[in-house]
Amino acid sequence: MNIKSVVSMLSQNISSVREKIAAAAKRSARSAADVELVVVSKKRSAEEIREVLESGVTLFAESRLQEALEKIPLLPSRLHWHFIGHLQKNKLRKLLPLFELFHGLDNLELAQSMNRVAEELGLFPRVLLEVNIAGESTKYGFSPRILECSLEKLLSLSRVQVEGLMTMAPLTKDPEQTRPFFQQLRLLRDQLAQRAGIPLSVLSMGMSQDYEVAIEEGATLVRLGTAIFQEEHHRVEMEQERR
Numbered sequence: 160m161n162i163k164s165v166v167s168m169l170s171q172n173i174s175s176v177r178e179k180i181a182a183a184a185k186r187s188a189r190s191a192a193d194v195e196l197v198v199v200s201k202k203r204s205a206e207e208i209r210e211v212l213e214s215g216v217t218l219f220a221e222s223r224l225q226e227a228l229e230k231i232p233l234l235p236s237r238l239h240w241h242f243i244g245h246l247q248k249n250k251l252r253k254l255l256p257l258f259e260l261f262h263g264l265d266n267l268e269l270a271q272s273m274n275r276v277a278e279e280l281g282l283f284p285r286v287l288l289e290v291n292i293a294g295e296s297t298k299y300g301f302s303p304r305i306l307e308c309s310l311e312k313l314l315s316l317s318r319v320q321v322e323g324l325m326t327m328a329p330l331t332k333d334p335e336q337t338r339p340f341f342q343q344l345r346l347l348r349d350q351l352a353q354r355a356g357i358p359l360s361v362l363s364m365g366m367s368q369d370y371e372v373a374i375e376e377g378a379t380l381v382r383l384g385t386a387i388f389q390e391e392h393h394r395v396e397m398e399q400e401r402r
């Protein structure tokens with residue numbers, strides 16, 4: 160495809176995603192403004208990201224430090240970046256200054272390290288606590304039980320700002336099957352927030368396959384890569400619309 164048709168494919172993907180976000184938000188008695196779209200730009204070039212900018216998106220997410228270090232300096236400084244990868248202690252010093260929100264904080268020791276590094280760097284990193292809600296052995300994240308035990312210590316950290324929870328639902332062909340996991344994350348959030356007396360208002364849940372269900376269950380952030388960038392995705396949708 161030439162550049163022009165890539166731009167138009169991306170902008171059509173984005174407007175179709177935005178419509179679906181708005182419709183799903185409405186079904187959960189909210190408005191589109193209550194759900195933030197984070198475009199997952201991992202494995203995409205700075206050039207492709209620039210094309211997405213044309214549709215007014217300014218919030219992107221990366222999952223690997225090295226890739227982010229290479230790409231972010233090539234792009235306008237007005238962009239906002241979230242980190243959605245697995246957090247490693249030895250990379251915190253480089254990660255903290257680059258990103259506005261960390262979606263994958265998954266253990267207390269890491270949170271304590273982050274707090275120390277943040278203090279040295281004079282930063283107040285915002286984080287989401289990743290929960291392995293389905294208890295899958297292949298996934299990172301707090302188990303709900305361990306999170307309950309760790310919460311008080313997490314919230315007492317002087318620098319790290321806990322703003323909510325994040326999860327990845329199990330991969331399924333039928334998005335409907337992810338619903339119970341999103342419900343469980345929201346209920347867990349409600350319980351923890353009530354116990355701690357703070358809102359924990361951010362719920363980062365939903366990817367290309369399942370974001371509409373996640374929004375119906377209360378997601379405030381959805382992380383979309385494939386739905387934005389993939390030509391296939393676009394084509395399938397165009398065909399569905401034509402039917």
Ligand SMILES: *Cc1c(COP(=O)(O)O)cnc(C)c1O
Binds near residue numbers: 199
């Ligand atoms: C890659 C990734 C996404 C985006 O996945 P898509 O299915 O392409 O939308 C979302 N969240 C995390 C944590 C990811 O690693």
